[in-house]
C-alpha cells in the first residue's frame with residue numbers, strides 16, 4: 001500500500017464461529033489482503049467470532065435484537081454502530097439476519113455475503129443436506145453482493161467441489177468451509193482494487 005493510501009476498511013458482521021472472519025484476519029496478517037478490519041459486530045453475545053476479534057485486537061461489538069422491535073429498528077441501530085467506523089465494505093460472515101431494504105440501500109454495492117452453495121442454486125438454510133438429498137454431483141460456496149432479496153445479488157466468486165460417495169452433511173460442511181476460507185479473502189482483495197479504480 002502506498003504511504004498516502006487509506007486502508008480499505010472492513011466491518012465484519014457475524015453470528016457464530018467466525019472461521020471466515022479468522023480467514024480474513026489471517027490473510028491480512030499474511031499480507032495477502034490489503035485491508036483492515038475496523039469492527040466486528042455480532043447479533044449474539046455468545047458468538048465465538050467475538051473472541052477471535054478481541055484476540056486480534058479488533059473492536060468487537062454486540063448489537064442484540066430487542067424483543068418487540070422491528071427489523072428496521074434493529075438495522076437502524078446497526079447503522080448507528082457502524083457509522084463511526086466509516087467502512088468501505090460490510091462483510092457478512094455467517095451473519096444470521098436478513099437485512100432491511102433501508103440498510104442495503106445505505107450501503108449500496110458495499111455489502112457482500114458468503115453462502116454455502118453454488119448460487120443461484122440452494123438459497124437459504126441446510127444447503128449441504130439439500131444438495132445431498134437431490135443427488136447433486138457438485139457443491140460449493142459463493143461470495144456475492146447483497147441485495148434486498150435473500151442470497152441474491154451479483155456473484156463475485158465461486159468455488160466448486162465434487163461430492164464424494166461417502167460425503168454426509170458434516171463432511172460437506174467442512175470441505176465447503178475450507179473453500180470459503182480461500183475465496184472470501186480473495187474476493188475482498190479484488191474489491192480493494194476496485195476501490196483504487198474508482199479513485200484514480
Ligand code: GRF
Pocket residue numbers: 014015016017018019020021049093094095114115116141177180
Ligand atoms: C459459513 O458456512 C457461511 O457460508 C455461512 O455461514 C457460515 C459461517 O461460518 N453464511 P463461520 O462463522 O465463518 O465459521
